[in-house]
Amino acid sequence: MTAPGPGTLPTVQFRTGEGTIDLGWGHPHPSALPVDAWAEATEAALRRYGASALAYGHPTGPGPLIEWLCGRLGEVDGAAPDPGQTFVTAGASHALDLIASILCRPGDVVLVDSPTYHLALRVIADHRVDIVPAPVDADGIDPAATAELVRAIVRQGRRVPMLYLVPTFNNPTGRSLSAQRRSALVAAAQRAGVTLVEDDTYRELAYPAPAPASLFSGSEVGAVVRIGSFAKSVAPGLRLGWLNAAAPVVEALAARGYVDSGGGVNHTNALTLAEFAASGAYRRHVEAIRSRYRRQRDALVTAVRRDLPQAGFTVPAGGWFLWLRLPAPGGGTELLPYAEAAGVSYVPGRRFFVADTGHHHLRLSFSLFDPATLAAGVRRLGEAYRVAGMAAGATTPPG
Ligand SMILES: Cc1ncc(COP(=O)(O)O)c(C=O)c1O
Structure with a gap:
């Protein structure tokens, strides 16, 4: 048996699907990861502690x-x-x-x-x-x-x-x-x-x-x-x-x-x-990501108010998530196939409960994408909501 060549085995746990704006991931924005500062800290730690x-x-x-x-x-x-x-x-x-x-x-x-x-x-x-x-x-x-x-x-x-x-x-x-x-x-x-x-x-x-x-x-x-x-x-x-x-x-x-x-x-x-x-890198980094994620939160909130006004939510004062409640019972669960057909995804609310409940809800994460991509994702979600005809209480899922 020959050993696999360099670069042929996976490096990370997940990759987002091509073309889909996946608002399900609670992962950091790649440019919010402190690659250079961590490289400096690695060298400094090795020099200091030998x-x-x-x-x-x-x-x-x-x-x-x-x-x-x-x-x-x-x-x-x-x-x-x-x-x-x-x-x-x-x-x-x-x-x-x-x-x-x-x-x-x-x-x-x-x-x-x-x-x-x-x-x-x-x-x-x-x-x-x-x-x-x-x-x-x-x-x-x-x-x-x-x-x-x-x-x-x-x-x-x-x-x-x-x-x-x-x-x-x-x-x-x-x-x-x-x-x-x-x-x-x-x-x-x-x-x-x-x-x-x-x-x-x-x-x-x-x-x-x-x-x-x-x-x-x-x-x-x-x-x-x-x-x-x-x-x-x-x-x-x-x-x-x-x-x-x-x-x-x-x-x-x-x-x-x-x-x-x-x-x-x-x-x-x-x-x-x-x-x-x-x-001092930790303090600087946390200050920078706080303002980044705050901007991303604000962009997602603005987009939901504009393109999915039917959704109820509380603006979070921290963390990475927006928890939406759709008026249609089962909305958060039933919207998902329409959303994925429209090129956007999320985590249905049901996943966060032990009991079979939470179907009204869905979780959007604002951590992974810049404001423009978050807005594009919610535009797709609003479109999926219209196609699903949820306000009229429809639906047979697509495809
Ligand atoms: C509430 C909560 N706890 C724990 C974790 C995972 O933390 P860690 O990566 O340190 O295991 C997450 C990540 O999404 C989380 O949201």
């Missing part, structure tokens, strides 16, 4: 990154976490997988927000638990009804170790829980003995900053585990993130066999990020 940049890393992550990260969170959140409450991970998805592996046993019930990040549902499901939506009202998770649900599940002899949510610039809705809901939820979860797993992936993408204070920063140690990521603030390919949890949880993670064997996760990239931060 061979130790390429050695096995410290179990919880390299000190320079953890020190800087805790300080940064002190600036962009309600309080700085303690370095002893910090564990560097290979991204937020990895952090979620790790914390689920510590907290959950097969057959447990894990509660989730609705709607919520659809791929987190996959990560949680890998732990062979039952995923149950927490009760919600118009303001998000309902703390009293959630506590009641937990009591009912526990009465059946089952454990409810954790509740996963994205309270700040939720994926897919872009909305954030109010301060009052945050404290009521923390109190209710603590009383019910449920750990809140707070996915804080979009904290840095606030338009305008600052984002609301996290559940983690406003609660007693042990009530909340916060997971974070550099995927949106710097680059997803780094596979770099962290979690903040009570020190015994961090110690348990650091004592796991794979850390004992392989050292801290993603050590060389972690040290490079520390250098990227120390040089």
Whole structure:
């Protein structure tokens, strides 16, 4: 057998389809990825740390990154976490997988927000638990009804170790829980003995900053585990993130066999990020992408108001997504084949729920395209809406 030649095997996870404006991808705009600044940081990290940049890393992550990260969170959140409450991970998805592996046993019930990040549902499901939506009202998770649900599940002899949510610039809705809901939820979860797993992936993408204070920063140690990521603030390919949890949880993670064997996760990239931060490049980069994504958000909002005025939505104050509600029941699901025939795509709302619901909705991402392309995509979506005859309540999908 001959080895494949250079350039014949795939390099990246996804490619967008030729000719389709795919508003489904929650991926960064390519020119928002800091290629040159990262090259400089790589060289600087190798010069500063020498061979130790390429050695096995410290179990919880390299000190320079953890020190800087805790300080940064002190600036962009309600309080700085303690370095002893910090564990560097290979991204937020990895952090979620790790914390689920510590907290959950097969057959447990894990509660989730609705709607919520659809791929987190996959990560949680890998732990062979039952995923149950927490009760919600118009303001998000309902703390009293959630506590009641937990009591009912526990009465059946089952454990409810954790509740996963994205309270700040939720994926897919872009909305954030109010301060009052945050404290009521923390109190209710603590009383019910449920750990809140707070996915804080979009904290840095606030338009305008600052984002609301996290559940983690406003609660007693042990009530909340916060997971974070550099995927949106710097680059997803780094596979770099962290979690903040009570020190015994961090110690348990650091004592796991794979850390004992392989050292801290993603050590060389972690040290490079520390250098990227120390040089001021992180701060400059986040400021630049905040204004870029804010412009892209505004372009998408303007286009939807103009070309799809039937859609209801709240303008998100952060993150990457616009969550549309179409008047026709099933609109978000049924429009998709018409949209794809018109050369545009999106994620149907149904994907973000555990139950068979959400068919009114669809998620558009404004992260991947410049304003002109976003406008062209929504023009196609408006055209698809007319062809589908949704206002008249039609339809047989095309092709
Ligand atoms: C809420 C949320 N959490 C986690 C992730 C993935 O983060 P990472 O790439 O760090 O695993 C995403 C990416 O879309 C996300 O939207």
